[in-house]
Amino acid sequence: MALSEEEQLKARLWELGDLSYLLHDGQDFIRKKYHETTGRRFVVNCSRRYGKSYLACVLALEHALRHENSQIRIAAPTAKMVRSIIEPHMRNILLDAPRTVKPKHLKNMGNWTFPNGSQIHVAGCDAGNAERHRGTEMHLGIIEEAGFVDDLEYVCQDIFLPQTITTDGRIVMLSTPPRTPAHPFAMYCAQAEAKGNYVHRTIYDAPHINDRQREEYCAESGGKHSTTWRREYMAEFVVDETRAIVPEFSEYEKAIVGEIDRPKHFESYTAADLGFKDLTFVVFAYYHFPRDLMVIEDELVLERSNSGVIAAQIKEKEKKLYGDQEPAMRVVDADRIVLSDLSSIHRLRLTPARRDDRDAAINALRLAVTNKKILIHPRCTALRAHLRHGVWNKARTSFERSGEFGHFDGVAAACYLLRHALRGKNPFPIHGADISEETHFIPKRAVNGGDIAEVVDIFRPRHRRR
Incomplete structure (x- = not known):
């Protein structure tokens, strides 16, 4: 045919x-x-x-x-x-x-x-x-x-x-x-x-x-x-809000990314989520007591690095940011061997990160974003990307893994920072600016803070018993 x-x-x-x-x-x-x-x-x-x-x-x-x-x-x-x-x-x-x-x-x-x-x-x-x-x-x-x-x-x-x-x-x-x-x-x-x-x-x-x-x-x-x-x-790249770890970040990012002058007195913190297969992510921050604000000033992102490299880079970054001032706390999530190496061999004073009640820690981060109780320096591009794009896996049992963003380790580091920082601690001296150890006798326990009641008690008049 x-x-x-x-x-x-x-x-x-x-x-x-x-x-x-x-x-x-x-x-x-x-x-x-x-x-x-x-x-x-x-x-x-x-x-x-x-x-x-x-x-x-x-x-x-x-x-x-x-x-x-x-x-x-x-x-x-x-x-x-x-x-x-x-x-x-x-x-x-x-x-x-x-x-x-x-x-x-x-x-x-x-x-x-x-x-x-x-x-x-x-x-x-x-x-x-x-x-x-x-x-x-x-x-x-x-x-x-x-x-x-x-x-x-x-x-x-x-x-x-x-x-x-x-x-x-x-x-x-x-x-x-x-x-x-x-x-x-x-x-x-x-x-x-x-x-x-x-x-x-x-x-x-x-x-x-x-x-x-x-x-x-x-x-x-x-x-x-x-x-x-x-x-x-529309084929736009947007985060699915039902799987986003910090869904509020996309709305509040512009409000919580910026710079601020440090107060005269402050305490700094280093928080890290260490990995080898995943990323090693470290954030460097201080607590702005007058503003009740956690300020993240810098970050460190490493891949497949040993404890020696990690310790050296942390020390270098802390020195650059805060000079000789030792962090109030370094909180680190890592296995015991790595923690031991960092502490005993590389002389880093560490606090193991709490990993219990994960959802509460993430909720605290979400509230800090919503209430603008956290400020992130613009140079922290990796942390911002992790907060912006971070999602749960399908079962919502852990963070999703991504080739470029690892395990969204920056989100974990931010959680550890907020969970462990001593936000209520006043870094300002209790005595006035015109009073110092050179002009007055100040008991050691009253220097640089301490319990207010205890300091008041030091100067309370004593009455003899009759």
């Missing part, structure tokens, strides 16, 4: 590897941008319901058709997603494929093999499935819903990237923003945007969705200012 003119035209497009006729204008915009760029990584950050998964399949098929003996890999967050989204899209698209170029699908192997020798491999990244993407070479790697791949950096840097070294292959990431900007997808977006290999598309760029549908989606999402609408449909 002879092919119709339309069928002949489609067959010719398949032979040329041009499947743009299958895409709406919004998808084709991204496709053209991809072909115009040459960067190793091409990143697409776009709205839900845009058709990015379908586009991912089209890009993979076009490459397989145009370049013989190509190895193409599509990674999805889960194996279930492969079965429910990727495979149905591939099956529907291939209904148009003429027999001369149509691939054979080996479902149990998760691949499609083309007559020209090209192969498309598809697998999830959960439950160890990411290892199925390993191979000797890869010409195109696509990571679908990259913002929801738990170990995106590992998949991209350790599995995909080495396979492109000898092929000049490319890696494409497509996703809606993850539930926290701390996810590595946000970092890849920023890097790609800086190099011109980035596309951002919102629900308003999707031509197949009309105004009525957009309004309906918006209302169902909670309105234009809701986290869901901004993240899922």
Whole structure:
């Protein structure tokens, strides 16, 4: 039976590897941008319901058709997603494929093999499935819903990237923003945007969705200012308030970030959450007694550092900030061996951090932010990022882990600081400014504070018993 003119035209497009006729204008915009760029990584950050998964399949098929003996890999967050989204899209698209170029699908192997020798491999990244993407070479790697791949950096840097070294292959990431900007997808977006290999598309760029549908989606999402609408449909990087560790920080950040002159008398504090696999995060602060304000003046962020390096850097930072004044307290969360090394070998006076009643400690931090009882110096960029982007894991049993932000260790350090600082202690001398040890006899117990009742008792007249 002879092919119709339309069928002949489609067959010719398949032979040329041009499947743009299958895409709406919004998808084709991204496709053209991809072909115009040459960067190793091409990143697409776009709205839900845009058709990015379908586009991912089209890009993979076009490459397989145009370049013989190509190895193409599509990674999805889960194996279930492969079965429910990727495979149905591939099956529907291939209904148009003429027999001369149509691939054979080996479902149990998760691949499609083309007559020209090209192969498309598809697998999830959960439950160890990411290892199925390993191979000797890869010409195109696509990571679908990259913002929801738990170990995106590992998949991209350790599995995909080495396979492109000898092929000049490319890696494409497509996703809606993850539930926290701390996810590595946000970092890849920023890097790609800086190099011109980035596309951002919102629900308003999707031509197949009309105004009525957009309004309906918006209302169902909670309105234009809701986290869901901004993240899922405007493709903005915002923290999910239901998982944020300190959800108040985004609202009060401008109010609690700034500088203030130190009072003449103050007590300083050093608080640290030490890690090796995770970050070592140290904050340096003092209590502003007249303002009842905890002022965090600086931070120290280290990776995979031993106790000697940590001790040296803490001492250096304290010296720079406070001169010879010893901190009132150094509170540290670390295992006993590290604490012992810091104390006995490196001569740091330490107080082990309390780790009980975690929720109460976090609530105290949240209240300090809300009530503006904490001030963070602008140079503390890492601490601000941890407070801004920090989220709980899905089970809410601990903080989420992120490649760039570690275990949000800055949040823990801030909690330890507020929990242990002696906020009620008056650092100002009890006697007047014109009275000193050089002009008056002052008992040692009355110098630099002490119990008020005890000092008063010292000067109370004594009456003889009759």
